[in-house]
Amino acid sequence: MAQLLTPVVQETTPALIARQLRRAIGQGELAPGEQLNEAELSRHLGVSRGPLREAMQRLTQEGLLVSIRNRGVFVIEVTDDDVRDMYLARAAVERAAAARVIQLDAKDGGKQLLEVTKRMRKAANDDDADALTETDVEFHALLVALAKSPRLSRMHNTLMVETRMCITALETRYASHFVRADEHHEIAAAIRDGNAEEADRLLVAHMDDAVARLMEAPEEASTAEPA
Amino acid sequence: MAQLLTPVVQETTPALIARQLRRAIGQGELAPGEQLNEAELSRHLGVSRGPLREAMQRLTQEGLLVSIRNRGVFVIEVTDDDVRDMYLARAAVERAAAARVIQLDAKDGGKQLLEVTKRMRKAANDDDADALTETDVEFHALLVALAKSPRLSRMHNTLMVETRMCITALETRYASHFVRADEHHEIAAAIRDGNAEEADRLLVAHMDDAVARLMEAPEEASTAEPA
DNA sequence: GATGGGCCGATTGTCAACAATCATAACACG
DNA sequence: CGTGTTATGATTGTTGACAATCGGCCCATC
CATH class of the missing domain: 1.20.120.530 (GntR ligand-binding domain-like)
Structure with missing residues (x-):
């Protein structure tokens, strides 16, 4: 058989959520400066706050979100x-x-x-x-x-x-x-x-x-x- | 007053943990290919698994860790x-x-x-x-x-x-x-x-x-x- | 001896509840 | 009028518990 068999990679849930968030940010659905409400977002995505928070940490590491302790995470404002x-x-x-x-x-x-x-x-x-x-x-x-x-x-x-x-x-x-x-x-x-x-x-x-x-x-x- | 007053930025817990993990990886305390046991690591760090997992997502996004669903996260192997x-x-x-x-x-x-x-x-x-x-x-x-x-x-x-x-x-x-x-x-x-x-x-x-x-x-x- | 099925321990994935913190607004005071 | 104080509601941070999954092991079977 040819090497058409690509190793199966089960994408992790936070990775999937992170992709959604990136898309939303790129398309302006999440506006610059806007706060991401964990409870609301997790309901929309059909997951609990845990995996959502993990996904948000990914985007924070990327610099697409900024996190302020005890206040929340926000979409970056581009100066x-x-x-x-x-x-x-x-x-x-x-x-x-x-x-x-x-x-x-x-x-x-x-x-x-x-x-x-x-x-x-x-x-x-x-x-x-x-x-x-x-x-x-x-x-x-x-x-x-x-x-x-x-x-x-x-x-x-x-x-x-x-x-x-x-x-x-x-x-x-x-x-x-x-x-x-x-x-x-x-x-x-x-x-x-x-x-x-x-x-x-x-x-x-x-x-x-x-x-x-x-x-x-x-x-x-x-x-x-x-x- | 001069602008010696830098805006106070309370670093978030996952960010702190992430830095520790990076240091550990850089110094080889976490060897390439090694699995990160969540329970054990969280005990060592004095936090629960939640914040630790968020930190690991950061490093995964950076490419320093690789995550395999339902199996765990591992330090990258460098080919x-x-x-x-x-x-x-x-x-x-x-x-x-x-x-x-x-x-x-x-x-x-x-x-x-x-x-x-x-x-x-x-x-x-x-x-x-x-x-x-x-x-x-x-x-x-x-x-x-x-x-x-x-x-x-x-x-x-x-x-x-x-x-x-x-x-x-x-x-x-x-x-x-x-x-x-x-x-x-x-x-x-x-x-x-x-x-x-x-x-x-x-x-x-x-x-x-x-x-x-x-x-x-x-x-x-x-x-x-x-x- | 190799193959396949099934159990078991360990680990991860997910969730909901609790604790801590902050912004807001109303209010008393100088 | 400005300042400081205090309740309050909402949101985030953290934790422990439960469910799901996986690798390894033993053992029956051919």
């Missing part, structure tokens, strides 16, 4: 500094991933990434901003997945939840859908061509652009308290 | 692939950190790092391998801390626990203590001089060296199962 830091970390991870992809199998990796950009262009044509965001996230997730690095993937997963949260909360929009699609296409093409320097340069520029866009959006959380 | 991946991730984080330090305040950052290398040289003179390892870890932790990036710091913290664990488990030793100290000194000097390219190059080389050293050490966990 300007946080946005900058998010993309600093994303750049660190994705640049390393891109370099690794080129090193492993540039041609194949590039092709897979170009496939995603095709769908981005379709979404741009349809003027479907949501689909565009979906494929955008998918592009970056695939880029890191192709690097086959468990650690980079884990880090990146957290960062993408934060990114999604920001996009949702700030309702960021590109000036043009096509510009957005093209930026990703160029990165994919550079990777396919094995041009590490170019891919690296494009990625950095892409991140800088994203920060600039998010910063000019109306702030929902101030970066410093008033004097 | 050759894991060692490579660890240093791939560390390179990603530390290269970004170095670049950021140079961007923020190269002179000051370089000086602080050089201070650490002084202590490394002293440890090398004393032929004190443990002190050398301590200062080694301190150097890299400081490098990332100086970048003032919460996200890079959080990621790096996890990676350094893994690194420590490997050094302890594999009893890795440099060929020469002085070589080890010098490598760090060069990196610090490059940062102080604001030479980004040089610092980046040295960091990559430093990581490659580390992987090579760890790989030639006797393996305690095989990377692939026998045919």
Whole structure:
């Protein structure tokens, strides 16, 4: 028999709950700054407070939630500094991933990434901003997945939840859908061509652009308290 | 009054337990592959199983523990692939950190790092391998801390626990203590001089060296199962 | 001697109850 | 009017108990 038999891994309950919470945060169902009521949430999820608390500890470790003793856990509020830091970390991870992809199998990796950009262009044509965001996230997730690095993937997963949260909360929009699609296409093409320097340069520029866009959006959380 | 008043942050119990567990893993008190018995551990720590389990979920999220449903949580076993991946991730984080330090305040950052290398040289003179390892870890932790990036710091913290664990488990030793100290000194000097390219190059080389050293050490966990 | 079934101890998963803490608001006091 | 005090309701933190699951062992069977 072929090795189609993948070892059965029973996901643990807190891990499942944690995924739900991440999704909810990314989609803004749990708004930045909002407190997570244990009793209420556990009822909604159909579990008791124990497993829920364990799941919340996971997200707290990731930095998606902040815990204040005897008061509760809250969804993080993203300040300007946080946005900058998010993309600093994303750049660190994705640049390393891109370099690794080129090193492993540039041609194949590039092709897979170009496939995603095709769908981005379709979404741009349809003027479907949501689909565009979906494929955008998918592009970056695939880029890191192709690097086959468990650690980079884990880090990146957290960062993408934060990114999604920001996009949702700030309702960021590109000036043009096509510009957005093209930026990703160029990165994919550079990777396919094995041009590490170019891919690296494009990625950095892409991140800088994203920060600039998010910063000019109306702030929902101030970066410093008033004097 | 000056801003010497830091906001009071009551650390949560699972966070405290998690730190203890990380220390224990880094120092090899909890050996790779070992199962963590909840009842026994909670007794030792003087808490009940609830908070302990929450702490374990944190480390599981970090990838320091692996959880198998209905069986328990175990300290990760580090394969050759894991060692490579660890240093791939560390390179990603530390290269970004170095670049950021140079961007923020190269002179000051370089000086602080050089201070650490002084202590490394002293440890090398004393032929004190443990002190050398301590200062080694301190150097890299400081490098990332100086970048003032919460996200890079959080990621790096996890990676350094893994690194420590490997050094302890594999009893890795440099060929020469002085070589080890010098490598760090060069990196610090490059940062102080604001030479980004040089610092980046040295960091990559430093990581490659580390992987090579760890790989030639006797393996305690095989990377692939026998045919 | 190898295989399969069934019991048993140990450990984990889950839950509900209790204790501790905090924010709020009402109120007395200077 | 501002300050300090005290009840109160709600929420979190912690614990112990119970249910579920698993690995190991013994033993009957072929």
